[in-house]
Amino acid sequence: MTSPLGKDLLGLEHLSAEQISLILDTAVPLKAISERTIKKVPTLRGATIVNLFFEASTRTRISFEFAEKRMSADTVNVASAGSSIQKGETLVDTARNLEAMKIDMVVVRHGSSGAARFLAERIESNVINAGDGTHEHPTQGLLDLLTLRDRWGSLAGRRVCICGDVLHSRVARSNIWGLQKLGAEVAVCGPRSLLPRAIAEMGVIVFDRIEAAIEWADALNVLRLQLERMLGGYIPSLREYNRVFGVTSERLGRAPRDILILHPGPMNRGVEIDSDVADGPHSVILDQVTNGVAVRMAVLYLLAGNSPQLAEAAKGGA
Numbered sequence: 001m002t003s004p005l006g007k008d009l010l011g012l013e014h015l016s017a018e019q020i021s022l023i024l025d026t027a028v029p030l031k032a033i034s035e036r037t038i039k040k041v042p043t044l045r046g047a048t049i050v051n052l053f054f055e056a057s058t059r060t061r062i063s064f065e066f067a068e069k070r071m072s073a074d075t076v077n078v079a080s081a082g083s084s085i086q087k088g089e090t091l092v093d094t095a096r097n098l099e100a101m102k103i104d105m106v107v108v109r110h111g112s113s114g115a116a117r118f119l120a121e122r123i124e125s126n127v128i129n130a131g132d133g134t135h136e137h138p139t140q141g142l143l144d145l146l147t148l149r150d151r152w153g154s155l156a157g158r159r160v161c162i163c164g165d166v167l168h169s170r171v172a173r174s175n176i177w178g179l180q181k182l183g184a185e186v187a188v189c190g191p192r193s194l195l196p197r198a199i200a201e202m203g204v205i206v207f208d209r210i211e212a213a214i215e216w217a218d219a220l221n222v223l224r225l226q227l228e229r230m231l232g233g234y235i236p237s238l239r240e241y242n243r244v245f246g247v248t249s250e251r252l253g254r255a256p257r258d259i260l261i262l263h264p265g266p267m268n269r270g271v272e273i274d275s276d277v278a279d280g281p282h283s284v285i286l287d288q289v290t291n292g293v294a295v296r297m298a299v300l301y302l303l304a305g306n307s308p309q310l311a312e313a314a315k316g317g318a
């Protein structure tokens, strides 16, 4: 059976609203599997999945691995350290050698924008983008959408502001595409040095002050300052960034309505977000992490060509 998502999941830009909703709807019943004592169903038994991580990751790598194992797939993790990538082997050669060992899917994280597509066009296995450079991080976008939909029922007409280092953020791009397709209004807020010059062309509102963003929004998705991608000069200092753009409980206390706080992690506590906000009543940050496993199960399941109805059966341990 062919997948309703096509061969690969490379980003949310080219998915339809129906495809995105299908993934979210499929994830909902799959959540129950992780609540059981025995967290395993046979849905992907016999499938071999390679997790190819060329950049550091905690949440994405581990939740893909949990998702794969909970659906009974056989999984192999390959990191650049300790593999022949260190000897100069190319991404495509690595993947083709893995394919020669008869694999079915590759989950790839890579520092170069477009690496997932480049790979998908050259191998037969399904490719899932787990974050490519500053381009997209589709499963993070999907888990953010699911977390908001869980709270609100629907995203239509809701206002979400993406705050901080949008310039270096693949999470921002996947969120903007996904939120807009599901009918939300999207804004960004941050210093101009950390916003792409053409950001307004993506149909988003731009706030220069975090106070204005808090007044407008139903939810803030607070991005990590990606210090490792900055070669310097973007902000005067971390302390200054926190003073002007930090999401603090004092600022949230002036919000005119209930406001949800998301963060994709890892957090720079005391920089883009204060600890009492990250751990406080507005925060849905750990719900995002929980939903990450279910969303990744749904993506694997749909790419494997299963029908959405079978998700219900899988939940029952079919």
Ligand code: CP
Pocket (backbone or CB within 6 Å): 056, 057, 058, 059, 060, 061, 131, 137, 140, 264, 265, 266
């Ligand atoms: N959100 C996210 O991608 O986190 P990791 O880098 O830990 O995978």
